[in-house]
Amino acid sequence: MQDQISNYAQPSALATNKVLRNTYMLLSMTLAFSAICAGGAMAIGLGRGAALMMMIAAIALVWFVLPRTANSSAGLGVVFLFTGLLGASLGPTINAYLGLAGGAQIVLQALGGTAFIFLALSAYVITSKKDFSFMGGFLFVGLMVIVVASLGGLVASLMGVNVSVFSLAISGASVLLFSGFILYDTSRIINGGETNYIMATVSLYLSIYNIFVHLLHLLGAMNDD
Numbered sequence: 001m002q003d004q005i006s007n008y009a010q011p012s013a014l015a016t017n018k019v020l021r022n023t024y025m026l027l028s029m030t031l032a033f034s035a036i037c038a039g040g041a042m043a044i045g046l047g048r049g050a051a052l053m054m055m056i057a058a059i060a061l062v063w064f065v066l067p068r069t070a071n072s073s074a075g076l077g078v079v080f081l082f083t084g085l086l087g088a089s090l091g092p093t094i095n096a097y098l099g100l101a102g103g104a105q106i107v108l109q110a111l112g113g114t115a116f117i118f119l120a121l122s123a124y125v126i127t128s129k130k131d132f133s134f135m136g137g138f139l140f141v142g143l144m145v146i147v148v149a150s151l152g153g154l155v156a157s158l159m160g161v162n163v164s165v166f167s168l169a170i171s172g173a174s175v176l177l178f179s180g181f182i183l184y185d186t187s188r189i190i191n192g193g194e195t196n197y198i199m200a201t202v203s204l205y206l207s208i209y210n211i212f213v214h215l216l217h218l219l220g221a222m223n224d225d
Helices: 002-044 048-069 074-089 091-098 103-128 133-158 164-190 197-222
Strands: none
Touching (some): 002 197, 048 074, 091 103, 091 197
16 A cells, blocks of 8 residues: 555656756746846837837736647747746836946846845745645735735826835835745645646746846835935
8 A cells, every 4th residue: 555655656746846847947948038038128228118018918928828828839939928028028127227326236136136035935845845825815815905006006106196105015015925926836836736837937937027026126215216
């Protein structure tokens, strides 16, 4: 009986390791591609209007195209297109920070902070193999709260209300929220809850992307920019 349990567990562990390995490999490639696209957008001076359109197109890909292609090779092309669009959409934002005094340092600190958060949390989950699936409901509710709060802040700012402190609070909460998503998503891979490495890559990429953007905002505010 013990041998039978061992035989069942071994293929499961091998499958989990394969998903984890493929996820990290694809994630590293998409992050590099995203960085190249961001650099290209910065070089040509991409405007904010075009960046917004790219972001909307990326969201449409995730919502309407990726679910239909995630189990085929076409899903890989969708993932690269999605991450490329989001990377390029960051071009105007990064250029704006680089144009400030000490802007290059702010961008590097945001990159370093994002890398540290991702690597530290991922290493903790992988080594501890702790199950963070219980966080799913809390994270979803937190995401909805932040989306609604962000929309409310946008409306208030359009009406001329100063929402700078409120905006910083949202960025701080977002860093914590998407750090939680890294724990949750990595845990699902480790414990067999996520078996599709394409979907796992997109989930982790979105967490990294959002942590970087909100860290950039926080660090810029700390430097009075």
